[in-house]
Amino acid sequence: MSAEKKRDFQIVNHSVPRRDGPAKVTGKAVYVSDVKLPAMAYAKVLRSPYAHAKIVSIDSAKAAARPGVYAVLTSNDLTGLNLYYGHAVKDHPLIAVDKVRYAGEPVAAVVAQDERTAFEALEFIDVKYDELKAVLTPKEALDKGAALLHERTFEAGALRGFEGEVAAGRGSNICQESHLKWGDVEAAFARAAAVVEGEYYFPMAYAYAMEPYVAIAEVSDNGVTIYSSAQHPFMVRHDLTTVFKLPVSQIRLIVPFVGGGYGSKSYTKIEPLVAACAWKAQRPVKLQLSVEEAMLTTRSDDALTWMRTAVDAHGKIIARQARIYMNTGAYAENSPLVCEKATNRTVGPYSIPNVQIDTYSVYTNTVPASSYRGFGCAQVTMAGESQIDELATKIGKDPYEFRLANVAKPGEEFFPKMRPFDGTLKQDLEIAAKALDWQQTPPKGHGKSIGCSTSDAGAYPLTSTAIRVHADSSVSILTGSTELGQGSHTVIPQIVAEELGVPFEKVRVVASDTAITPYDRSTGASRTTTLMGRAVLEASREAIEQMVRMAAELLKIKTDAIEVVRGGVRCGEARLTWSEIISRYYGLPDGEVIGRAYIRKAGDFSKPPVFWETACTGVEISVDEETGLIRVEKLATVGDVGLAINPALAEGQDIGAATMGMGVGLFEELVYEGPQLVNGSILDYRVPRFSDMPRQVEMHLVENQDGVGPYGAKGGGEASLNSMPSNIANALYNATGVRIRRVPLTPEKVWRALKERQ
């Protein structure tokens, strides 16, 4: 660690054990799948076998008449509800209306006394379809005369998080466009000393949160209450106010522990459907999807990227141009935002004077794509970082040295109108190179690569919190940040304990209940440590200010005569703890002080992004030329995190993200054959296992306190994924001289490429 410490931290910047540790190792941690409500019924979903079809009729009478069935739900039964939702584009019906747009789309749901009864009733629902021509790739979808997925225009969702116009429904299958341009690209390419150009593909991937989507809904006179595995309870709440036409105060989202998300649980998923089931059946209803159904709910956008990059005679990158087609599937979900982010992130962490990026998110008759860890950055970094190596090779430079010469410098405005670069990539790259013994030639059959990325992270800065300091100096934090495993419920109380000078054990987290916890836009985009961290820091300080004023009144002195010390205040010889201040102020050993904070797009947060999420990864791989099998032997991660509130947790995020990136680099890919997903189960979709783990792993954190979060912290947790797929492709080139521009690099693909080389 290279951090120069601005102060000695007592609790922050220490690897405090996870707050949720005892609950998670004893099986006591409660996830929505473990929740049972009194009189709860269970729903199962009937899904479309067709990718694109008109629904001619649905007859659910036989299913509804079966013993133990409480209700059958189709779009015919929902008069009074607003069926379309979507935070970006309101194009998504909670259940198919008139037509289906992908194989696997919910068409009907049965609510019954138990899951088996509900499941058995599904086959008694008779749906007649009139099949339509399906379009499965952006290319097909943009062909002249291609079948249209959406025939009408839609309203923009209320929580888009960016300024782009709605393209959806305007007579083509384009869901969203995003264009970025500065300098003069054509002139720069015309005078370039060297140019590389190529087409790159990043596949559809499945995040595989091990807890599949699950939600329980209850509808009463008080409104709608939903327990959900959602990452962003407040955004789901917003969508439900639209569906049920209810005030915000009457929609309550409760999120207990979430069994993994990685982006896939961001935004609204099954909550409108389960709430409609509860509304129709007039009892609490649980809908637990299987992993196979989860794979029919959300995936990552796959991306086909044409890109060219140019250098001048001094080896300075002078231009980059790209055209990207992202396959967004049947509904917009979060893809419009992914489209915009992918566009920005195509620039990479480089200082490039001439840029033009044009990105199109295209509707197809496939599973809706949405957020996936890194929000478009992984897709385009595959192209960008491959091309950096190709360009270095072309001009006879070492790829690592080439990066050092071109990365954005600290404080540099490398991206017009955005926050100046707040990382130290040169330092990060040097650490990665050292970890990999970069100058050492690898043994035969091995190859090395170092890659990096930076993302405009943090999403929209809108976060609020309340800190309740009780009369015994213990503290409750009300936070809307969800615990997905990233450790927010450990990091947040660390900051509060540090500020108030109270023991970590005495700080409790009350989280993610929209009826209780103040508004927090989302738990995603690596924003929680930076934004919620800053909010709880400011709220703690506001509580302290109040207690200083109370102490001044009690001691009959001016507030400026009071000095704040750990756990209380001092004035000359007189010392008062928070407990003494509160108890004496109220005249009872009870009562509390509430500190508040509201973060909005102002002050430190006025300029986007909230921070640049920056990381490097490095790999050494081995290639078996007989079989084409690649193994990652060595892995190094370097997280440029400003300050790690909890270093072990920050490193854990980096290696977890790098492992997901390794999965896409080596074998993860959802495969369509015609309109059907053919590997839509964990039997067929391969994720990294113990035996894929690199045997040598080094994790590094760079802590220059250069972020706007608490104590200079910045977010992490996505960035180490981004450069892994290109690292594997680059290391393969380094080992064999074979360049593959489509990930994953499966043994078959590698073996064929090696054969062709011979």
Next chain:
Amino acid sequence: MKLSFLLNGRPTEVDCEAQETLAEVLRARLDLTGTKVSCEVQVCGACTVLVDGLPVSACTLLAYEVRDRSVLTVEGLARPDGSLHPIQQAFIDEFAFQCGFCTPGMIMATKALLDDNPKPTDDEIIHFMDGNICRCTGYVPIVRAIKRAAAQIQQEKGK
């Protein structure tokens, strides 16, 4: 039908139907929700419990199969005084989980490994644990936790 078996050391009798899996009986009928269900096809290991000391996937084992046998779940691992088992403590100490959904199965598989092989090498750990998927941690801290737990158990035995 009535099913009798030894559950976490205690004789247990429960009503269940012939087609119910052990995971369903544990979670829905006995309210032991520590055992998690993910893939439902015996691929991910999240539902691992021990039957007569051997690891099985509760998601695909008919509950009927455990009649008159001994079942250990994550809820039965802590010591009688409530203190954590060394494996549980090692998972906390090494930050060997994030979301925690795979953790009960991971811990039970570790128990089976260390009962059979108290001082496993890295290769033996990887080979034995390959049937348990974790999507959060990249496995590195889990291997560390298993080694830490093995050392701790050895040390306690030596006392």
